Amino acid sequence: MTEQIARLAQQAGNDRLRLLAVSKVHSIDKIRDLYAVGHNYFGENYVQELAEKAEACADLPLRWSFIGHLQSNKIKTLVRYASDIQTLASMKHAHLIEKAAITYSKTPFPVYVACNPEDEPGKNGLSCHDVLPFVASLKTQCPHLRLMGLMSIPPRKYQDSLQEVPELYRALRKLANQVGEGRLSLGMSGDLKIAIKAGSNLVRIGSSIFGTRPQKARQP
Numbered sequence: 306m307t308e309q310i311a312r313l314a315q316q317a318g319n320d321r322l323r324l325l326a327v328s329k330v331h332s333i334d335k336i337r338d339l340y341a342v343g344h345n346y347f348g349e350n351y352v353q354e355l356a357e358k359a360e361a362c363a364d365l366p367l368r369w370s371f372i373g374h375l376q377s378n379k380i381k382t383l384v385r386y387a388s389d390i391q392t393l394a395s396m397k398h399a400h401l402i403e404k405a406a407i408t409y410s411k412t413p414f415p416v417y418v419a420c421n422p423e424d425e426p427g428k429n430g431l432s433c434h435d436v437l438p439f440v441a442s443l444k445t446q447c448p449h450l451r452l453m454g455l456m457s458i459p460p461r462k463y464q465d466s467l468q469e470v471p472e473l474y475r476a477l478r479k480l481a482n483q484v485g486e487g488r489l490s491l492g493m494s495g496d497l498k499i500a501i502k503a504g505s506n507l508v509r510i511g512s513s514i515f516g517t518r519p520q521k522a523r524q525p
């Protein structure tokens with residue numbers, strides 16, 4: 306998988322691309338296996354699961370990225386174990402992340418602003434037009450956050466079977482340039498190629514690495 310990604314990135318002239326291995330629902334053994342072949346950056350969607358895995362792998366130098374739904378009462382635990390949070394979309398959560406980052410001496414704490422570009426129900430993130438005003442507020446009110454860039458999960462209809470890079474993907478690339486350090490977290494197993502062509506800096510890949518996920522009920 307890493308080889309395939311490296312090849313796609315080279316073909317697209319994209320020289321700032323990293324891989325986040327999305328290990329949600331998958332076992333600690335699988336995480337250890339991937340670490341053994343040189344990967345140390347893992348993504349999780351559930352705070353409790355992230356914390357348990359981080360504890361269980363405390364002997365390894367792993368970095369945990371949170372890509373799930375944020376809940377105020379879990380932010381402190383999350384900041385304790387995660388190395389970044391990619392689903393920031395409210396000032397209330399931003400302030401809580403700051404507070405926890407200070408508590409755990411993890412400032413400035415890396416965050417990505419989440420964008421839900423076609424306002425799909427049930428998905429994390431701000432509308433595109435709300436992103437820059439939100440970024441302006443973060444800059445003035447949250448000096449203890451490190452604003453990495455933009456994270457997005459576009460609608461499912463955008464898949465690698467498309468011939469062209471969708472206009473939406475280009476728009477997200479441009480928007481990300483104006484968010485903090487300008488990184489774009491875009492692309493999952495199904496839209497990896499078009500995301501890399503559009504200039505993603507971080508692809509979040511689960512099923513193509515670990516296999517399909519067993520079904521798990523959403524946490525309340």
Ligand SMILES: *Cc1c(COP(=O)(O)O)cnc(C)c1O
Pocket residue numbers: 327329350372373458492493494495509510511512513
């Ligand atoms: C689960 C998940 C992924 C990985 O999805 P795959 O289709 O398995 O590659 C990426 N990003 C987010 C936000 C996710 O929740």
